[in-house]
Amino acid sequence: MFSLIVFFAGSVLCSLAWNPGSLIGFRLLQGVGAGILIPTLQTVLVQTTGGRNLGRVMSIISIPTLLGPILGPVLGGIMTNALSWRWIFYVNIPITIIALLLAWRGIPAAQPSTSKRSLDIIGPPAFATLIYSIAQISNYGGLNSSRVIVPLVAGLSLTAAFIIYALHTKKAPLLDLRLFKSRLFSASNAAVFLAGMIMNGTLLLLPLYYQQVRGESVLHTGILLIPQGIGMLLTRSWVGGLADRMGSRIIVFMSLIVTIAGTLPFAFAGPATSPLVLAGALLVRGAALNGLLIPVMVSAYEGLSKDQVSHTSISIRIFQTIGGAFGAAILATVIGHQLSGHTAPTPEILAGAFHTAFWGSVGFAVAAFIPSLLLSVHKKVTAVTEAQANSISTQKQ
Structure with missing residues (x-):
């Protein structure tokens, strides 16, 4: 509830921002609220299940990630074109109030951890x-x-x-680094890092590609990106169930192959390429993205005690965030380097720069094959007791 209040305050202040500096500062406050909220809720959900059906739990946690690519670009385009950029923050106000009411009525007050932090x-x-x-x-x-x-x-x-x-x-520190003695935990975080590079890096490229290379408007670009969100929506539920039954390794491995297949058309596409071809590629790519994140998160939580769950939530968030920033920075640098020396680049030059960047995204996916080979092969769907979890964690370390 505290994190929601901070996020609410940040949203209100962002909507009232008077210059870029104030907007950045208020966005920082808004990010503090979100940064506390996401790993906390993730920890609560995982602890509530007692180690059962983690794949389905991760599917629930990933719902905002699914709705973002579907609703975000479209609603953002409509609000920016028809209303004002301030509505991007106005819309958070009623949603956060509803979330506060749900948290107050629905989340039980649990006993705090016995470990001193x-x-x-x-x-x-x-x-x-x-x-x-x-x-x-x-x-x-x-x-x-x-x-x-x-x-x-x-x-x-x-x-x-x-x-x-x-x-x-x-x-107890913010993050228990001793958990990285576990090969499975380390591989899961490495895979989350690379998944962040794959997802966030291309999330930066796609709208820029449609607007700069193909000359689409902001609203039309949002509509053209919908197929990726639909693809994610189609595979969300059954990917979580598969992770519960057969583990993470095979799912992530196959998802990387499909992700590469869905990215390659953009590495060859030109200004005249059919939008239907690109929409199909986005649909395929979106269907594969669930298989990168959900099974890896399941693998990271396997066999952990209740007190270790919070460390895992924080670790996943940190590595996903840093990976996303790293991927976006690399691909933006690639495009900037390709366009250096061209004051007024032609569509062909622009397309070539984005081709190179999309090949970089393919390279991220290829690199992710390495940690995916170290993920779990199968997973038990029965609950893990505290004693069993401690025993498993000790054996891993």
Whole structure:
């Protein structure tokens, strides 16, 4: 409820922003609320199930990810064209009020964890600075600017300090790094990192491609992106069930192949390519994206005790966020490099730059095959007791 209140305040202030600086500052506050909310709800859902049917639980958690590609571009285009950009934030206000009422009435007040935790003042700044430095790479075309090097060095130094602190503190840190002794946990987080690169990187490319290469309007671009969301919607429920029955490795492996197949048409498409061909590719690609994220999240939670679930939720969120920022920065840098020296690039030059970037997205998917080989092969659907979870976790480590 606290995170929802912070998100609500951030949304109201964003809608009242008077310049870009104020909007960025209020978006930071809004992000604080979302950053607390998502891993908390994820932890509550996983703990409530007692380790059963995690695939179906992950399918529920992924619903916002599914609705985003379907409703986000369309509603964003309508509000931006017909109303005002402020409506992007106005719409959050009634939704957040409803969410607050549901949280107050529906989420039980659980007993706090018995482990003592101190406020982590190193981890969040480390990850935030690292993400900021990665985002700056695309703005300055590489590592040649001090505006990239300084935050990058600061982020890496704070990350190193956090690792030392987390391994030696007597109190529970933000993220229990000892969980990475488990091959399955490490592989799952590596796969989540690469999945973030695959999903967020291409999420940046697609609207830019339609608008800059094919000359589509904002609203029409949103409509053209709907097939990817529909593809995700079609496979959401049964991918979660498959992960419960057969584990993650095969599902992720096959999903990577299909993701590559759905991305390749954009690596060859030109201004005259049929929109139906691209819509079909997006439908295929969207159907495969569920198989990248849901089974990997299931694999990350396998065999963990109740107290370890919160660490996993935080870890998944961190690696997915950093991977998404890293993927978007790399692909934006690729496009910028391809267009350098062209003050007024022709459609052919623009298309060539995006072709190279889409090939980069394919490369991310190829790299994801490596951690996918270390994911679980099968999964028991029975509940895991606290004693069993501790035993499994000890054996993994």
